[in-house]
Amino acid sequence: MASVSLNRRVFLQGGAVTIGGLGGSFAARAADERSLVVAIPSNPSTFDPINQGNHDAMVVNQLIFENLIEIDGEGRRRPMLAKAMPTISADRTEYVFELRDDVTFQNGQPFTAEDVKYSYDYMLDPTHKALRRSVWTNIESVDVLDRYKVRFKLKTPFRPFLDYMTKYMGIFPAGSREKYGNEVFQQKPEGLGTGPGIFVSARSNDVVEFRRNPNYWRKDSIAWDRLRVRIVSEEAARIAALLSKSVHIIGAPPVRDYVRLRQARAQGITGGSRPALGSLMLMIHNTRKPPFDDPNFRKAVSLATDRKTIAEKIFNGLVEPSAVPAPASAWWYNAKAAEGLAFNLDQAKAYLAKSRYASGAEFELLYSSQGYLLDVGDAALFIQASLARLGIKVKLQPLETGQLIEQVFAGNQASVLMAVIGPSDPTFIIQGIYTPNQVMTRSSGYSSERLNTLLADSFRVDDEPSLGPILADMQAILAEDSPSTWIGAIHSFNLWRTNVQGFEPNTGITLRLTDVAPTDAR
Amino acid sequence: MLIVVSAVLFALTRLTPLSPARIVLGADATAEQIQAFEHDRGLDRSLPAQYSAWVAQLPRSGFGQSYITGRSIDLELLESLPVTVELVVVTFLLTLAGAIPLGLIAALTEDRWPDHLIRMLSLMAVSVPGFWLALILVRVFAVKLGWVPPIGITPLAEGWHAHLASLVLPALSIALYYIGALSRLMRAAVIEVLGQDYVRTAHSLGLSRGLVARYVVKNALPPFVSVAGMSFGYMFGWAIIIELVFNIPGLSRALLTAITQRDYPMIQATVLVVTAMFIVSNLVADLIQRLINPRLRHA
Numbered sequence: 001m002a003s004v005s006l007n008r009r010v011f012l013q014g015g016a017v018t019i020g021g022l023g024g025s026f027a028a029r030a031a032d033e034r035s036l037v038v039a040i041p042s043n044p045s046t047f048d049p050i051n052q053g054n055h056d057a058m059v060v061n062q063l064i065f066e067n068l069i070e071i072d073g074e075g076r077r078r079p080m081l082a083k084a085m086p087t088i089s090a091d092r093t094e095y096v097f098e099l100r101d102d103v104t105f106q107n108g109q110p111f112t113a114e115d116v117k118y119s120y121d122y123m124l125d126p127t128h129k130a131l132r133r134s135v136w137t138n139i140e141s142v143d144v145l146d147r148y149k150v151r152f153k154l155k156t157p158f159r160p161f162l163d164y165m166t167k168y169m170g171i172f173p174a175g176s177r178e179k180y181g182n183e184v185f186q187q188k189p190e191g192l193g194t195g196p197g198i199f200v201s202a203r204s205n206d207v208v209e210f211r212r213n214p215n216y217w218r219k220d221s222i223a224w225d226r227l228r229v230r231i232v233s234e235e236a237a238r239i240a241a242l243l244s245k246s247v248h249i250i251g252a253p254p255v256r257d258y259v260r261l262r263q264a265r266a267q268g269i270t271g272g273s274r275p276a277l278g279s280l281m282l283m284i285h286n287t288r289k290p291p292f293d294d295p296n297f298r299k300a301v302s303l304a305t306d307r308k309t310i311a312e313k314i315f316n317g318l319v320e321p322s323a324v325p326a327p328a329s330a331w332w333y334n335a336k337a338a339e340g341l342a343f344n345l346d347q348a349k350a351y352l353a354k355s356r357y358a359s360g361a362e363f364e365l366l367y368s369s370q371g372y373l374l375d376v377g378d379a380a381l382f383i384q385a386s387l388a389r390l391g392i393k394v395k396l397q398p399l400e401t402g403q404l405i406e407q408v409f410a411g412n413q414a415s416v417l418m419a420v421i422g423p424s425d426p427t428f429i430i431q432g433i434y435t436p437n438q439v440m441t442r443s444s445g446y447s448s449e450r451l452n453t454l455l456a457d458s459f460r461v462d463d464e465p466s467l468g469p470i471l472a473d474m475q476a477i478l479a480e481d482s483p484s485t486w487i488g489a490i491h492s493f494n495l496w497r498t499n500v501q502g503f504e505p506n507t508g509i510t511l512r513l514t515d516v517a518p519t520d521a522r
Numbered sequence: 523m524l525i526v527v528s529a530v531l532f533a534l535t536r537l538t539p540l541s542p543a544r545i546v547l548g549a550d551a552t553a554e555q556i557q558a559f560e561h562d563r564g565l566d567r568s569l570p571a572q573y574s575a576w577v578a579q580l581p582r583s584g585f586g587q588s589y590i591t592g593r594s595i596d597l598e599l600l601e602s603l604p605v606t607v608e609l610v611v612v613t614f615l616l617t618l619a620g621a622i623p624l625g626l627i628a629a630l631t632e633d634r635w636p637d638h639l640i641r642m643l644s645l646m647a648v649s650v651p652g653f654w655l656a657l658i659l660v661r662v663f664a665v666k667l668g669w670v671p672p673i674g675i676t677p678l679a680e681g682w683h684a685h686l687a688s689l690v691l692p693a694l695s696i697a698l699y700y701i702g703a704l705s706r707l708m709r710a711a712v713i714e715v716l717g718q719d720y721v722r723t724a725h726s727l728g729l730s731r732g733l734v735a736r737y738v739v740k741n742a743l744p745p746f747v748s749v750a751g752m753s754f755g756y757m758f759g760w761a762i763i764i765e766l767v768f769n770i771p772g773l774s775r776a777l778l779t780a781i782t783q784r785d786y787p788m789i790q791a792t793v794l795v796v797t798a799m800f801i802v803s804n805l806v807a808d809l810i811q812r813l814i815n816p817r818l819r820h821a
Binding site: 043045046129182183186187203204205206207230231232233234236237240241243244245246400401402 | 590591592598602657665668671672673771775776778779783784
């Protein structure tokens with residue numbers, strides 16, 4: 001038999017040289033890159049601003065399409081395509097906007113009040129099936145007052161109107177739907193917005209590429225020539241991309257990696273977080289189903305929930321614990337109502353004893369098996385263990401997100417643990433879960449005349465001194481009846497390379513990229 | 523087989539409780555809107571009627587349009603299929619380039635240190651989960667050393683060097699398992715052939731070692747080709763996991779996204795194409811077998 005002599009050193013060196021040689025060109029190419037590259041987890045199913053449902057994928061829409069007002073990094077409303085904040089009538093049903101006269105669409109068409117009317121009218125037409133049309137149906141009419149002045153008439157006073165305007169809409173040129181067709185809006189909206197990024201190309205599940213809009217009305221606010229939004233659904237892959245300098249910024253990093261890497265500036269990475277206004281983590285109980293049909297049982301569950309430990313140990317401070325639907329740091333936070341539901345096992349046992357389920361109870365807790373922004377699986381496990389101490393048996397039921405949403409919309413669940421992301425308006429979630437005819441009303445099965453009255457009252461005011469007491473009363477009702485167990489306000493958090501300037505996490509979850517400058521780009 | 527797969531798949535996709543209408547029309551869709559959506563797409567018809575309508579449209583208008591993006595599925599496949607095929611082909615070539623020489627070396631050095639080393643490495647290769655291996659490879663070669671990109675496939679337009687570099691890790695993540703498995707098969711086959719009478723006879727007749735080696739390899743190849751051919755089909759399945767880890771916009775990513783979004787026509791089309799790939803690869807393996815083994819031609 002023939003024998004073969006092997007030289008291990010040569011063999012290993014050969015392999016290394018082969019891989020290293022192939023990689024050499026990659027390193028050189030990366031150094032020559034002149035663009036800003038960001039990675040987000042979700043594949044945008046559309047680029048149409050009136051149909052985009054996913055909050056992190058909204059980055060692609062918002063680079064193309066803009067709105068009359070926007071939310072700044074701190075969560076404050078500020079004018080965008082409007083010259084100033086609107087003039088609002090005394091009865092708060094008419095909003096008049098003066099528009100900027102120095103804005104053109106990316107295709108060169110001047111931006112006017114006609115475009116605003118056209119965009120809203122198009123979105124409001126039920127035959128066009130706009131995803132969030134239901135939040136806009138309070139608009140009675142949009143009227144052009146002159147070339148740069150537009151009036152929105154509402155059917156009833158509705159304070160959240162301005163907050164929704166910053167997120168669930170986008171202005172497109174008058175006549176563009178008929179001219180280009182919906183397919184273009186859905187797949188390649190080149191030149192159709194007023195935003196800083198002009199759509200160049202997109203590959204499904206891979207990348208959306210933009211070039212700088214040279215005629216952007218905010219002349220000096222774009223610090224990149226090319227911007228690539230990479231779709232990286234696997235969180236470990238997003239981290240690897242950031243570590244290897246393939247991307248500058250990542251959305252929705254895993255919590256553990258966020259904490260580990262935030263301080264690791266030596267690796268060229270930093271991070272930051274801030275409360276995502278209007279976004280909360282909670283257990284929505286179905287009050288029509290046992291055992292949550294008993295208010296005492298619901299209070300027992302709420303009192304047995306150690307939010308502080310969940311927030312600190314499981315979510316590493318990226319959830320701000322709160323027993324009411326408001327972040328503890330918010331000006332509308334009702335500390336007294338929250339205190340009444342603070343973690344207290346003795347009180348929890350007392351309420352359980354008063355309930356119809358004193359001898360024990362069992363329920364199924366649904367949660368999404370696919371972590372989005374925050375993975376709630378560990379929290380569900382912790383809640384299961386906590387309630388076991390009261391003799392309450394929790395059957396955990398992880399479900400794929402689509403299935404979970406279907407169950408919750410239909411109100412089939414006993415309880416569901418979820419993170420709800422919304423606009424910065426403080427009543428968005430309360431309205432969506434507890435008021436009649438909303439998409440998630442069935443999930444709670446709860447309604448309260450007092451709460452509805454307060455909600456309507458809250459829509460008539462917009463200043464802190466007037467709104468504060470109303471929001472406080474609403475929290476008191478929800479603490480007393482406990483139709484949900486609030487865990488806390490969630491944070492928006494990101495990781496980015498230290499050579500990126502001007503980036504900060506956005507209170508609305510969606511990445512803000514207009515003033516971001518990668519210093520390695522030339 | 524394609525008919526059976528497509529029929530079973532068709533039935534399975536429609537067993538899922540969430541209607542695609544809910545995803546397409548959004549959270550606020552009314553019951554009437556959902557009903558209209560399902561009616562427009564024939565989703566309210568019986569399963570056999572839906573299936574026959576789908577089969578009937580294939581020759582006329584291909585796989586139709588995606589429920590979610592509205593794009594032509596044929597175009598979606600034209601974008602994603604070549605990516606996956608290229609990944610699998612590179613993986614397969616890497617597998618052959620690794621498994622055949624290693625199997626040969628192990629057989630030719632039977633019970634000596636090279637044989638022990640190769641057998642140990644191949645055992646490790648078949649034991650390590652591909653997903654974990656991929657993450658380790660990314661960590662070492664992309665993150666630590668920065669030799670290759672950690673995600674995606676660099677377009678060929680940016681140079682074949684960069685393109686190939688981006689394929690190395692994902693291909694290796696799949697190939698290592700098959701190198702381990704097929705090198706063991708090659709080793710066993712070669713050792714068996716080396717023990718045959720005609721090899722001893724050839725040696726005793728003074729035939730050159732190269733010529734003898736050619737006969738040995740040729741006679742050891744049939745079982746190898748058969749398994750390698752099947753492996754080529756299985757690699758499409760592996761690509762599902764690996765494309766996810768490396769964020770490769772191939773067929774498998776398209777399939778996973780379609781499953782999440784309940785995009786029935788996209789799911790059906792993608793699985794059907796993967797099944798077709800598997801069938802074709804087995805067919806090709808059979809044909810190659812017949813080429814290299816004359817006895818099969820007359821079987």
